[in-house]
Amino acid sequence: MHVNLIRYGLLWMAASIGMMLLGLVLTQFGVGMPAGLATVLPPMFAAVLEGMRIAQTIRAPLDGKSAWVNAAAMTGVVALLTIVQLPLYWNNPVIAEARATIPALYLAGLFVLLLAVILMVNRLFLAHGIKLGLKRLEE
Template sequence: MQVNLIRYALWWMGASVAMLLAGLLLAQFGLGMPAGLATVLPPMVASVAEGMRIAQVTRAPLPGRDAWTCAAAMTGVVAVLTVIQLPFYWNSPMVIEARQTIPFVYLAGIFLLLLSVILMVNRLFLGHGIKLGLKRLEE
């Protein structure tokens, strides 16, 4: 596997923190962010950055099976990091309300659905990052 999961995790966490800070800043002006953006943007940024790094090393696009394997591993990193962060959010008012009103089975289903969306985002933008990296190498 050509993907560096630690570097991906750092990019993902950095983008997540940037989203959190941007949301707090926008809230000061009475504005909000789209709800799905916090789910999609961090893996998007991390996948493009990792794809560009892979292009520098391999100097060729990844075969489809390898790209899916890398995307699945990156999605696993997101799942682990989300579970690690869960205790920090567990007692926040929004999560308490969700826990009280939504059955746990549905919450688990939503988590799996979001992971499948993140898998697709990782795969799509990993390929996009590789293409950008290869184009940069041509210049």
């Protein structure tokens, strides 16, 4: 395992909090933020930075299987942190309304679909971060 999962999780949390704060600021100006952006940007940010760290350590790109294993572990961290955060949002009026109107099985399916998207984002941007890190080392 090349990815530092604790650092990845902290980077993901920082980016998630940053997205939440940015959303709050934008709503004060009457501007909305695309909902998918809050799902995709935190893992994108964390995967690129972690990929750059990997490039400094191993100084070579990861092979396909190793990259997928690392991306899956990173996605597991996102799933775990999301489940841990769930009690914080459980009584939020928007979440409470969604729980009342949308079947639980549908919400679980949506969660799995979002994890699949996050897996793809992690895989793509981990490789991108490694490439950026290797370019930086060449310079």
